[in-house]
Amino acid sequence: MAANIHTFSKKEKLCSHKVIDDLFSTGRSFVYYPFRVVLLTDEEQDIPIKVLISVSKRRFKRAYKRNLLKRRIREAYRLNKHILVPLLEKNSINIALAFVYLPVEIMDYKYIEKAMQKTLTGLIKRLSLSEDYENEQG
Secondary structure (H helix, E strand, C coil), X not given: CCCCCCCCCHHHECCCHHHHHHHHHHCEEEEECCEXXXXXECCCCCCCEEEEXXXXXXXXXXXXXXXXXXXXXXXXXXXXXXXXXXXXXXXCCCEEEEEEECCCCCCXXXXXXXXXXHHHHHHHHHCCCHHHHHHHHC
């Protein structure tokens, strides 16, 4: 992991077409509004988490709107990934993760950031790392 936790480097982005296909075909999916989260544990990764951010072209025809939303989601993830990444490293779990934006309107950054925090803490519970999380917080 990089010295600065608030980074989102190329290594952390999910780019492999094979892993993306596996993620959407066999991964677990659940909704933490405004995101649909798709999760796949991937043993072959060199880092704890790889992330994909998706905004539907069907819902947002204009590329500048999709790009705006992806920038907001990426920034919210970058600033809040410290909630999840240390626990994955501690338990040596590697996951591939996709955030799919669901609403048909453009949400402001504050809303997206709050939702990202809620999503990442929910993910901890889903991965049953909650006892570790509570020990770190308490």
